[in-house]
Amino acid sequence: MMSTLRHASVGWHPVKIGFLFLFITNLAFAAPKQILPIQQWTTSEGSRVYFVPAPEIPMVDIQVAFAAGSARDPKQQDGLALFTNQLLTEGTSDLNADQIASGFESIGAILNKSLDRDMAKVHLRTITAQLTPALGLFTKILSDSTFPKTSFDREKNRHLTAIQAQAQNPGTIASNAIYRAIYNEHPYAHEPLGTQKTVTVLTPEQVKRFFKTYYVAENAVIGIVGAVDRKQAESIANEISSKLNRGKAAATLPTVDVARVVAGEKKIAHPSTQTHIRMGTVGIAVNDPDYFPLILGNNILGGKMIVSRLFKEVREKRGLSYHAASMFMPLAMRGPFIVILQTETQQAPLALKTAQETVDTFIASGPTAKELAGAKTDIAGGLMLSINSNDAIVDHITKAGFYNLPLDYLDTYVSNMNNVTAEQMKDAFQRRISTKMATVLVGKDAKPVAQ
Numbered sequence: 452m453m454s455t456l457r458h459a460s461v462g463w464h465p466v467k468i469g470f471l472f473l474f475i476t477n478l479a480f481a482a483p484k485q486i487l488p489i490q491q492w493t494t495s496e497g498s499r500v501y502f503v504p505a506p507e508i509p510m511v512d513i514q515v516a517f518a519a520g521s522a523r524d525p526k527q528q529d530g531l532a533l534f535t536n537q538l539l540t541e542g543t544s545d546l547n548a549d550q551i552a553s554g555f556e557s558i559g560a561i562l563n564k565s566l567d568r569d570m571a572k573v574h575l576r577t578i579t580a581q582l583t584p585a586l587g588l589f590t591k592i593l594s595d596s597t598f599p600k601t602s603f604d605r606e607k608n609r610h611l612t613a614i615q616a617q618a619q620n621p622g623t624i625a626s627n628a629i630y631r632a633i634y635n636e637h638p639y640a641h642e643p644l645g646t647q648k649t650v651t652v653l654t655p656e657q658v659k660r661f662f663k664t665y666y667v668a669e670n671a672v673i674g675i676v677g678a679v680d681r682k683q684a685e686s687i688a689n690e691i692s693s694k695l696n697r698g699k700a701a702a703t704l705p706t707v708d709v710a711r712v713v714a715g716e717k718k719i720a721h722p723s724t725q726t727h728i729r730m731g732t733v734g735i736a737v738n739d740p741d742y743f744p745l746i747l748g749n750n751i752l753g754g755k756m757i758v759s760r761l762f763k764e765v766r767e768k769r770g771l772s773y774h775a776a777s778m779f780m781p782l783a784m785r786g787p788f789i790v791i792l793q794t795e796t797q798q799a800p801l802a803l804k805t806a807q808e809t810v811d812t813f814i815a816s817g818p819t820a821k822e823l824a825g826a827k828t829d830i831a832g833g834l835m836l837s838i839n840s841n842d843a844i845v846d847h848i849t850k851a852g853f854y855n856l857p858l859d860y861l862d863t864y865v866s867n868m869n870n871v872t873a874e875q876m877k878d879a880f881q882r883r884i885s886t887k888m889a890t891v892l893v894g895k896d897a898k899p900v901a902q
Contacts, residue, residue, distance in 0.1 A: 486861045487838065489848055490681060494692035496668035497700075501848040502675045502684040505841055509579045511677030512845040513586070515593060515691060516853050518701035518783075519571040519665035522638035530645020531653060534606060535661045536564050536571045541602035543595040548602060551592065560585040562592075568639050569783045570853055571665070576842065579678050586687060590694040596662060603655045610650050617644065621723040621893040622793070628719060629729035632889035633787050635711040638704060667698030674849035676841045707785040709733045709885075716890040726799040726894030727792075730806065732885050734788035737781040737854040744871045744879040746779060750826040752813050753777025753790060758825070764809045765792065771802035777810070783854065788884055796894050803890070811886050817877030831865050 490502045521532045540562065541548045555562055558581040563574040573593060577585035617623045627642050634640035645653075673691055675684045712732055735745055746754075753761035753776045765775035772794040780786040790810060794802040818826070838844050838861070851860060 486835075487844060487848070489851070489858045489861075490684075491852070491858055492685070492688075494668070494673075494688055496692040496695065496697070498668045498671040498673050498688065498692040498695070499852045500673045500675065500684070500688040501852045502681065502688075503844055503848055504678075504680065504684075505676050505844070506678045508841075509678045510576065510841065511579055511582055511675065511679055511687075512574065512576050512841045513589065513677075513687060513691075514572055514574040514674040514845045514849045516570045516572045516672045516674070516849045517665050517667075517670050518569065518853070519661070519670070520567050520569040521641045521643035522568045522704055523661075523665060523701060524638070524641045524645075525657075527649055528653065528657060529641045529649040530610060530643070531649075531657055531661050532571060532665075533566050533643050533645065534603075534610070534650075534653060535598075535658050535666075536566045536573075538598050538602055538606055538658060539564060539573065539592050539596045541606075542597045542599045543591050544597055546591070547599075551588065554588050555585070558584050560588075562589070566643060568641070568643065568786075572846075572849065574842070574845070582679075582687075586690055590691050593666060593691065594694045594696055596666075598655050598658045598662070600655050603658065607650060607653065610645060611647065613644060614647050614650060621721045621725075621727040624719060624721060625727040625729045625891050625893040628717065628891040628893070629731045629789060629889060630787065632713040632717065632891065633731050633733060634707065635713065637707055637711070637784075639707070639782065639784070639786070663696060664698060665701060666696065668692045668695040669698055669700045671695060672849055672852035674845040674852065676845040676848065704784050707733050709785075712885075713889050714885075714887045716892065719891065719893045721893045721895070723894050724796075725793055726796045726892055728790075728794065728799065728803055728806070728893075729792075729891045730790040730803075730810070730888045731787050731890075732888045733785045734779045735781050735883065736783060736785050737850075737856070739781065739785070741879040741883055742781065743867045744876040745883060746781075747823075747826050747830060747868050747871050748813070748818065748876040748880055749777055749779055749788075750830060751818050751822045752810065755826070755829055760809050760813060761790070761806060765802055765805050769801070769805060771795075771798050771805060775802075775806065790888075796896055799892060799894065803892070807886075810884075814877075814880045814884060814886060817873050817880070820873065823871075823873055823876070827869055827871075830868050834861070834864055 487503050493499050519532055524531045540551050560577040560581060565572045575585060575589045631640050673688050675687055735742055753759045761775040761777055765772045772792050775792050777790045779788050790806055792802055792806055838847055
């Protein structure tokens with residue numbers, strides 16, 4: 452939701468991997484062996500590689516992730532990481548932006564770029580017959596981007612326009628405000644797009660310095676999925692890693708201090724017809740020991756929209772909001788837990804009060820047996836749907852590498868969820884999720900309700 456800004460140069464239709472659906476009906480009871488046959492190694496330059504052969508269709512997806520997300524923005528330089536990611540295709544030492552774009556188009560290859568708070572990703576999709584020229588252009592962008600000033604100025608104007616548009620969007624205002632309230636001075640509080648103040652003073656030299664610091668072999672995770680064998684995959688990884696600039700892995704981010712969460716309510720006046728509400732606190736990291744009971748529990752609380760408790764209490768029973776949900780956003784450090792509401796302004800106090808009581812009740816009492824069983828079935832099916840295409844698979848395995856997840860994390864995912872008990876879920880929520888959350892209301896006359 453809020454933690455990812457995705458900018459695709461060209462979209463594509465996912466390539467389905469049919470065998471992944473064979474076990475869906477049985478997943479809630481027993482996880483199949485080796486859902487994805489992930490192979491892993493490290494190049495001589497220090498890039499970690501994750502590979503899944505998929506010979507059914509003559510295509511290859513390659514994704515390179517760097518620890519270069521918005522949390523790496525230097526102080527007072529919010530937006531720098533996103534600038535760098537988006538300007539990668541604007542020029543190299545011997546190619547301009549038009550030549551790069553036509554180069555990919557002429558061979559039917561597609562490049563996609565994205566960024567979140569932890570990582571910056573660059574994704575190549577190509578048919579195997581054009582792998583050599585596509586890979587050559589891909590590696591050139593990753594190693595030889597020059598960030599020409601004309602492109603930089605154009606991107607700056609675009610960003611400033613987007614920031615102005617965000618300032619008129621009550622949902623975005625609420626999202627940015629809740630991150631600041633949860634994370635305070637922590638790097639996760641940085642706004643990925645940047646602010647008017649920080650973007651105005653950014654320079655091409657800062658972008659080049661960021662690129663040389665973070666887009667390096669030692670800071671890279673390479674994911675490969677497609678119709679290539681292990682030897683070919685090794686050749687692809689070596690081609691990328693050897694061409695990348697040399698440097699060092701990014702330093703570990705600071706730990707999140709829960710005590711710094713600004714609990715209580717904040718009103719932000721906005722002439723919107725509805726009030727946008729966010730409640731939040733510090734949640735979990737990707738490798739958190741309470742990951743499974745909390746993620747499964749949130750499916751019951753607010754993650755599965757139509758059947759969740761928040762949806763039933765706020766929307767169905769009282770008609771206070773069209774949308775009511777909650778979510779964990781696991782990151783390298785503890786990501787946020789956020790509740791989202793949008794309601795008529797005059798109903799905002801009651802909607803907020805109802806949401807607070809619903810969360811508090813779930814934390815105090817835990818799930819029913821029926822809710823727990825339903826959540827396990829839903830999570831199992833959702834896992835398979837989330838890896839039903841090559842581009843989704845390469846995203847999964849790159850994430851596994853980036854966060855140092857075990858190679859069998861998908862194979863054991865469903866069984867770990869199935870092993871969660873109601874008491875474990877209740878205990879995890881009571882230990883980890885404070886009922887005294889930061890709350891933001893954006894709208895007209897958004898009268899706060901005491902916690």
